[in-house]
Amino acid sequence: HSREKPFGCGDCGKSFALRSQLGRHRRLHAGEQPYGCGDCGQSFTNGSLLLEHLNLHTGAKPYACGDCGKSYARSCSLRHHRKTHTGQKPYGCGDCGKSFRLRSHLASHQRSLRH
Numbered sequence: 001h002s003r004e005k006p007f008g009c010g011d012c013g014k015s016f017a018l019r020s021q022l023g024r025h026r027r028l029h030a031g032e033q034p035y036g037c038g039d040c041g042q043s044f045t046n047g048s049l050l051l052e053h054l055n056l057h058t059g060a061k062p063y064a065c066g067d068c069g070k071s072y073a074r075s076c077s078l079r080h081h082r083k084t085h086t087g088q089k090p091y092g093c094g095d096c097g098k099s100f101r102l103r104s105h106l107a108s109h110q111r112s113l114r115h
Contacts, residue, residue, distance in 0.1 A: 003017045004017065005017050007019050007021070007022040008022075009022060009025055009026065009029070011026075011029045012029070024045060024046050027045040027046070028045055032045065033045050035047050035049070035050040036050075037050060037053055037054065037057070039054075039057045040057070052073065052074045052075065053074075055073035055074065056073050056074075059073075060073060061073050063075050063077065063078040064078070065078060065081055065082065065085070067082075067085045068085070080101065080102055083101040083102075084101070088101065089101050091103050091105070091106040092106070093106060093109055093110060095110070
């Protein structure tokens with residue numbers, strides 16, 4: 001079901017269900033990245049992104065695919081992988097109609113001469 005999102009960003013108009021979500025989002029516009037990695041110095045806008053980044057340093061892969069068991073350090077990598085099982089290709093080229101699993105693959109296609 002849909003959740004009410006009463007907290008709107010004055011800069012871009014994106015809305016959030018929780019005030020804390022809006023606060024994290026506002027860091028993007030302010031350029032704030034208060035969560036820093038002690039290993040490499042990379043900084044993040046929120047703690048959960050830092051925790052997933054730390055998995056890359058430790059080798060931890062807590063995000064496992066329920067279909068094939070393949071594991072990933074970051075949740076977004078698992079989301080991308082899941083599309084291989086569903087066959088979902090939501091990113092379509094407006095010029096030639098070819099579809100892609102990932103937005104980055106569509107962008108590469110559009111930069112190339114293949115369409």
